[in-house]
Amino acid sequence: MSARMHLSPAQDAQDAQDAQDTQAAHPQDPGAEHFAHAAEVLGLLADRTRLALLHTLGKGEADVMTLTAVCGAARPAVSQHLAKLRLAGLVSVRREGRRMIYGPPDGHLRRVVDEILNLADHHLSGAETHN
Template identity: 65%
Template sequence: MSARMHLSPAHDAHPQEPGSAQFARAADVLGLLADRTRLALLHALGKGEADVTTLTAAVDAARPAVSQHLAKLRLAGLVTARKDGRHVLYTLADGHLARLVTEALSHADHDLSGIPRHD
């Protein structure tokens, strides 16, 4: 495994230091995660694929708002969608995103609960 802790050997071809394009893309992704509803949607999708009705209940937001947020996340390539009859099922685009959301929420939990930080 590389020093960057990737799970796939395919990532070993990446340079050790991120370039300008990587910083720009990471900033774009983090900007999308900076919205509470989108973060909650991504967290819910980390548990598995779901339709808009399920996601609306999971994030306690209005259906039109959930649909708009999902459209932004799809456009950014963070979620994918597939048709299942009359329903559209959404899923996270990759495991990196699930881990990023988990880490952000863990960091918040440490801040809010007073749990000591760790390396």
């Protein structure tokens, strides 16, 4: 029995359509290309500075100076990491006068970053993991 109650059959039909749309948009059995792309993205996330940049950008847009201060890395290094993230399509960038403003990652990537940081928190704090 479902925990959610609907007042109309139309809502049940909409829920079924939403589930079907989600399944069509994201295959249950990913192919070789999916695994290759996912591994490439995870490789980019396997750097402390890039992970910190994505975490910070997950909160909203920022310029290089702001990101440099938050990450604690040298400005040239931050710029190089941002260029890699931009070329991979993981962040956006726009010009505002002389400043480059970097935009947040999409929702999927933001959730991946949040989850890996939650995993790290559980590991470091000894907190119970979630099932």
